[in-house]
Amino acid sequence: TPSGILHVVDFQTEQIVSTIQSKDYWDDKRHWEIKNNIDKFDFTTADGTEQAATLLQQNLVLKEVRSGVIVPYVITEAEKVSNDRSVITYASGEWILLAKAGVINPQRIEGKTVNEFIDIALTGTKWKRGRTEYSGFHTMTINEPIDPLKLLKDIASLFDLEIVYRAEVVGNQFVGRYVDMVKKRGREIGKEVTLGKDLMGIKRIENSQNICTALIGFVKGEGDKIITVESINNGLPYIVDNDAFQRWNEKGKHKFGFYTPETEEDITPDRLMTLMKTEMKKRVNTSVSYEVEAQSIGRVFGLAHELINEGDTIRIKDTGFTPKLYLEARAIAGDESFKDPMQDKYVFGDYREIVDPNEELRKLYNKVLASLGSKQEILDQLDKLVKETAEKANDAQKESESAKKIAEKVQENLKNNTVNIIEAKNPPIDNLIVGKTLWRDI
Known part of the structure; x- marks a missing residue:
């Protein structure tokens, strides 16, 4: 268990200049998120003390957290409250300064x-x-x-x-x-929790941005070559998760996701298929998260909330979905208070790094130019991505021009290269176009 003692470090001399005991601060809150290593800490102390005099911007606060790690925070703001002669100190993980x-x-x-x-x-x-x-x-x-x-x-x-x-x-x-x-922060707690439709004290959050029922994978090869799984996947550039499709399809249509491995060189279609299957599981895993108040962690999860660390993993079976959803859920975000643990709150789920849409657009550009035979929804989503990027790039002329050119290319592809894939049990007989219609038996 952490001691609750805070050490204040002078940012110029790197010496500890004061020590604040837990009895000398209150209203403390630490907010952390595994994604992007977000870590913020604020607390209140009495003004006019020797310790308060050291709580200056740029100074550091060292705090031991539950995992036993000492986190260095840099003070970003110190707010004096005149009516009760107190000081509220706001601090962020000191590593944010690495950006400069x-x-x-x-x-x-x-x-x-x-x-x-x-x-x-x-x-x-x-x-x-x-x-x-x-x-x-x-x-x-x-x-x-x-x-x-x-x-x-x-x-x-x-x-x-x-x-x-x-x-x-x-x-x-x-x-x-x-x-x-x-490899992974936190511990495997080895506990399975079943959640039903009645989520007392728990908020279920569906992350629509992460939901995908079909995943298109591709890698840029040498020259203009694009490597996909079409050659080993019945001519289709995407894989499907049938359970995800049943849960989240809209009027029978897939939600497409795009995937390009970041780290692979000389990749083969078989290797790409393996990576795509792993990525698909991750995307299903990140589709839902659960926000749990301190008092519900013991009642519903059977866990002592004071013992939960960043990244700890449990298994959740959510019967509120059809089919049932099985997730490996981690503690991915939390609010913690040393002085008042009943204020604790955690988010269980998983996360994906948010991809810069401009970067995503550059990756997709090669796929668009290669004119891969794809269905209407795929090109629609490419087009949507282009438009979103164009909006974000209004202030940068070069980005706007690039987005415009790609948008025009997408429109051209929509016009010239759309293949309509009909998924049905029986062969279709209506609205067939030579070279433009494919039937996929389901």
Whole structure:
């Protein structure tokens, strides 16, 4: 169990300048999310004390969290409340400052280990490489100047790892900041929870952005070649999850998702198929999450909420869906209070990194140009993605021009290359067009 003691560090001397006991602060709240390593902490203390005088912007607050890790927070704001002579301190995980800690220039990093990649990212910063869990080599191409924080996120994605940022304190000395990369944060609790339609104290959240019932996978090969699974999948560039289709189809139509592996070189259709099946499971897993209040965690989940750590995994069987939905659900976000644990709240589910739509558009551009035979819904979704990107790029002329050209290309493809795939038990006899209609037996 954490001690509740907070250490304040002077950002210039790196010395601990005050220690705040748990009895000397209140209204504390830590909000964390595994995705993007979001971690914020705010608390209230009495004004006019020696400790309050050290709570200045840019100073650090070191806090031990439930997993035993000491998290370094940088103070972003200190708000004095005049009517009760208190100070509210707002702080964020200190690693946000890595976004301004340097520039990594465009380059190709060939065949390096995760340790070598992390060392490249942290060169010239205050952070050191900590514990890593990976064996193997990967290659990365950096196309434009990026900051160390972005590179660390890209490295974690490349090696399929999760980042833990932590500080070390020995005695009363702040001795360093470390970046760990591990396969999975948290523990396997080994508990299965069944949830029905009556979700007392639990909020079910369906993440419509993540829901997909059919997944199209593709990789850019040499030159203009596009690698898909068509050659080993009855001529179809996508795979289907039938249970997901029954749960989430709209008027019998699939919800299509697009997938390009980030890390694969010299990929084959068979390897792409394996990766697509894994990705499809992930997308089903990220389709629903559950927000649970502290008092319901014990009653419904049979867990002591004070013992839940970031990333802990349980299994959920949700009978509120037809067919039933089986999920491996992790604690992916939480609000925690050391002083008042009954304020605790957690989100169980899984997550996918949000993809920059401009980046997604660039990947899809090759697929559009290759004029893969696809059905109307696929091209509709490409078109929608283009329009969304065009809206976001209004302030950047080059992006707007690029989006416009791609949008025009999509419209051209819609016109010239749409293949209508009819899924039915019996062969269709109406509205057939030579070379433009395919029948898929279901």
